[in-house]
Amino acid sequence: MIGLDDITRYFFDIVPGIPVTLGLVSLSLLVGFGMAYLILIGNLFSNRYGRKCIDLFVSVFRGSPLLVQMFFLYYGLGYLLTDFLPFRVDGFWYAICGLSLNTAAYTSVILLGAVNSVSKEQIESGKCLGVTPWRIFRKIVFPQAIRYALPAYGNEMILITKASSLASTITVMEITGYSTQLASRTYDIIPVFGIAAIIYLSINIFLILSVRFLEKLLSQGSKVA
Amino acid sequence: MADFLSFGPRGWGDELFLGFCMTIALGVCVFLIGLVIGLFLTAAKVFYGRYCSYLVKAYTTVFRGLPELLILYYFFFFLPDAVSFIVKSFGYMGVWSVEPFFIAVISLSLVAGAYFTEAFRGAIDAIPKEQIESCQALGMSSSRTFWKIVVPQMIANGIDYINNIWQYVFKDTSLASLVGVVEIMRVAQIADRVEFEPVIIFGVVIVYFLVAYFIAQRVFVLMRRYFISKGEIYQKMEKISYL
Numbered sequence: 001m002i003g004l005d006d007i008t009r010y011f012f013d014i015v016p017g018i019p020v021t022l023g024l025v026s027l028s029l030l031v032g033f034g035m036a037y038l039i040l041i042g043n044l045f046s047n048r049y050g051r052k053c054i055d056l057f058v059s060v061f062r063g064s065p066l067l068v069q070m071f072f073l074y075y076g077l078g079y080l081l082t083d084f085l086p087f088r089v090d091g092f093w094y095a096i097c098g099l100s101l102n103t104a105a106y107t108s109v110i111l112l113g114a115v116n117s118v119s120k121e122q123i124e125s126g127k128c129l130g131v132t133p134w135r136i137f138r139k140i141v142f143p144q145a146i147r148y149a150l151p152a153y154g155n156e157m158i159l160i161t162k163a164s165s166l167a168s169t170i171t172v173m174e175i176t177g178y179s180t181q182l183a184s185r186t187y188d189i190i191p192v193f194g195i196a197a198i199i200y201l202s203i204n205i206f207l208i209l210s211v212r213f214l215e216k217l218l219s220q221g222s223k224v225a
Numbered sequence: 226m227a228d229f230l231s232f233g234p235r236g237w238g239d240e241l242f243l244g245f246c247m248t249i250a251l252g253v254c255v256f257l258i259g260l261v262i263g264l265f266l267t268a269a270k271v272f273y274g275r276y277c278s279y280l281v282k283a284y285t286t287v288f289r290g291l292p293e294l295l296i297l298y299y300f301f302f303f304l305p306d307a308v309s310f311i312v313k314s315f316g317y318m319g320v321w322s323v324e325p326f327f328i329a330v331i332s333l334s335l336v337a338g339a340y341f342t343e344a345f346r347g348a349i350d351a352i353p354k355e356q357i358e359s360c361q362a363l364g365m366s367s368s369r370t371f372w373k374i375v376v377p378q379m380i381a382n383g384i385d386y387i388n389n390i391w392q393y394v395f396k397d398t399s400l401a402s403l404v405g406v407v408e409i410m411r412v413a414q415i416a417d418r419v420e421f422e423p424v425i426i427f428g429v430v431i432v433y434f435l436v437a438y439f440i441a442q443r444v445f446v447l448m449r450r451y452f453i454s455k456g457e458i459y460q461k462m463e464k465i466s467y468l
Contacts, residue, residue: 059439060435063392064434066396067399079421165295193298193299193302
């Protein structure tokens with residue numbers, strides 16, 4: 001029979017995975033958002049052919065599973081890199097690479113939709129006042145687009161938290177990695193996966209609540225919610 | 226270079242193609258079972274009141290909030306135990322193994338069902354209340370109203386979400402390789418161990434998924450057009466009946 005001390009022991013066995021998961025999620029969200037910003041600028045300010053290339057990049061990363069991308073990076077890129085690098089790159093960095101490329105593709109679509117929903121009159125009046133296109137984008141359109149994009153971006157953050165569990169397949173020991181290891185060692189399936197589930201759910205609920213708080217904060221003094 | 230990708234006994238081309246057929250079979254199974262789960266949970270929410278809808282809400286929150294990999298691993302460890310327990314309680318003393326395909330279908334379709342339930346929740350709000358009232362006035366039973374009036378419009382309203390769910394489900398089937406279903410990802414892993422050409426083999430897998438992605442996008446564009454034209458027909462019928 002499983003006692004309370006067993007459950008606490010399992011919990012402390014899984015705990016070292018929490019900072020790894022949080023590191024994966026936060027780093028890849030940060031890098032991914034930067035890349036999505038660059039993709040957005042490319043999409044808005046380049047010609048037809050540049051836009052085609054960006055579309056291809058985005059649909060490659062949206063159309064194929066993250067697991068395939070991770071394996072492609074970890075085994076494929078890792079295989080190519082071993083010839084050039086004197087040291088071995090940890091699976092953690094490949095996981096961050098895959099996750100951030102994936103979230104960059106998804107976030108760029110969210111941002112593009114948000115930019116398109118900013119009213120055209122504002123851009124026209126900006127042009128009339130002689131503001132340069134780059135300044136219009138940076139000072140007028142983008143701050144409002146962020147507010148429109150926030151609910152969808154919250155969803156994306158949750159998806160990335162869930163997707164970070166795939167890093168366990170390329171040898172990164174995070175929450176899922178520790179819990180499967182523990183489950184196959186102790187065979188106490190329900191408590192072990194229950195603890196992991198509670199940790200993931202609390203991370204996601206925290207994300208949902210913080211996005212709601214941010215939404216409220218950003219929509220202060222404006223008509224649009 | 227492409228010798229190991231050829232179709233035939235020497236290459237991996239036919240194995241990869243058969244693996245992709247398995248991926249499609251898995252995706253279609255998960256999608257359809259998820260659709261059924263979503264429809265029945267929505268019906269349960271409509272017919273059985275508040276407490277039932279709290280339960281459904283808990284289910285959707287848990288299955289949408291947890292990583293699919295964790296759910297898959299949970300069923301991977303739990304289901305054989307549960308099955309052997311049930312089988313033993315009936316007096317069978319042998320070993321009863323569970324096919325990995327069933328583990329993958331059960332766990333992934335529970336996730337898909339949660340997504341469908343949430344999509345239908347939004348779509349059902351868009352249906353005007355007057356239609357249900359007029360069904361009551363015509364003396365239709367409530368289950369008939371739900372299945373004949375609400376569900377077709379619910380699916381038509383939620384067609385974009387259903388497209389998203391299909392893409393999501395189809396990409397999630399690659400996780401099934403981790404519990405031992407021999408689909409394209411598993412074949413690619415085996416081929417990579419033998420041939421040691423990870424870039425090309427996983428590149429081929431990405432191309433397969435991209436082709437499926439573009440085909441599914443086209444199909445959903447057509448379906449959308451079909452539903453919109455249907456909607457126009459309904460509107461015309463409405464106008465005629467008003468006259």
